[in-house]
Amino acid sequence: MKSKLAVCVTGAGGAVYAKKFIEFIDGKFDEIALVVSRTGEVVLREELGISPEGLIPAGAKSKYVFYHRDDMTAPIASGSHDFYGVAVIPCTMGTLGRVASGVSDNLITRCCDVCLKERRPAVFVTRETPLSLIHLRNMTTVTEAGGIVLPACPAFYNGEKTLDEAVSFVADRVVRVLGLSGVVGGWKNNE
Numbered sequence: 241m242k243s244k245l246a247v248c249v250t251g252a253g254g255a256v257y258a259k260k261f262i263e264f265i266d267g268k269f270d271e272i273a274l275v276v277s278r279t280g281e282v283v284l285r286e287e288l289g290i291s292p293e294g295l296i297p298a299g300a301k302s303k304y305v306f307y308h309r310d311d312m313t314a315p316i317a318s319g320s321h322d323f324y325g326v327a328v329i330p331c332t333m334g335t336l337g338r339v340a341s342g343v344s345d346n347l348i349t350r351c352c353d354v355c356l357k358e359r360r361p362a363v364f365v366t367r368e369t370p371l372s373l374i375h376l377r378n379m380t381t382v383t384e385a386g387g388i389v390l391p392a393c394p395a396f397y398n399g400e401k402t403l404d405e406a407v408s409f410v411a412d413r414v415v416r417v418l419g420l421s422g423v424v425g426g427w428k429n430n431e
C-alpha cells in the first residue's frame with residue numbers, strides 16, 4: 241500500500257467516474273484525501289444523488305479524509321507534506337485553466353500546483369466537448385508542466401456493452417497512468 245493520494249472532484253459531468261475510480265483505488269493507499277468543489281457537490285447530487293460522503297465505498301479498506309475546498313491549511317496544500325499525487329476526476333475546464341495559469345485559489349488548484357512543482361503524478365480527467373483554443377492551450381500547458389490530461393473518453397473496442405463497463409474503462413486508465421496496476425482487463429490486443 242502507498243501512503244496517500246489526493247482525489248479532487250470538480251463540477252464537470254461524469255461524477256460516476258470519480259465514484260468508480262475511488263472504488264478501484266480503495267485499498268491501494270493508506271489514505272485518500274478528498275476535496276470536492278462547490279459545483280462538484282452539485283453534480284454529485286444531480287447525477288448520482290449522493291453527497292460527497294457517498295463517494296466512500298461500502299466496507300472501505302483505505303482511510304478517507306475530506307478537506308474543505310477553501311482549507312489552505314490542509315496537508316495536501318503543502319509540498320513538504322509527502323503524498324503520492326493527485327487525480328482531478330472529473331476535471332472542469334475552469335479548474336484546468338486555473339491550474340494552467342498557476343492560480344492556486346482553492347485547495348484543489350493548490351494541491352495540483354504542489355504536485356506539478358514537486359514532479360508528482362497529476363492526472364486531469366477532463367470532460368468537455370468541443371474544445372476551444374483556450375481549452376487546448378491549457379491542456380498543453382498542464383502537459384508541458386508534467387501533468388497528464390486524460391479526457392474521459394470511454395472505449396468500445398473491448399466489447400464494452402454496459403455503461404458500467406464504459407465508465408470502468410476510463411477509471412482503469414486513470415489507475416494505470418498513476419503507475420498503479422490496472423483493475424479491469426486492459427486492451428485485448430496488448431494483454
Ligand SMILES: Cc1cc2nc3c(=O)[nH]c(=O)nc-3n(C[C@H](O)[C@H](O)[C@H](O)COP(=O)(O)O)c2cc1C
Nearest residue numbers: 250251252253277279280283332333334335367368
Ligand atoms: C450540471 C453541470 C454540469 C457541468 N458540466 C461541465 C463539464 O462537463 N465540463 C466543464 O468544464 N464544466 C462543466 N460545468 C461548469 C462548471 O461546473 C463551472 O465552470 C464551475 O464554475 C467549475 O468550477 P470548479 O472547477 O471549481 O468545479 C457544469 C456545471 C453544471 C452545473
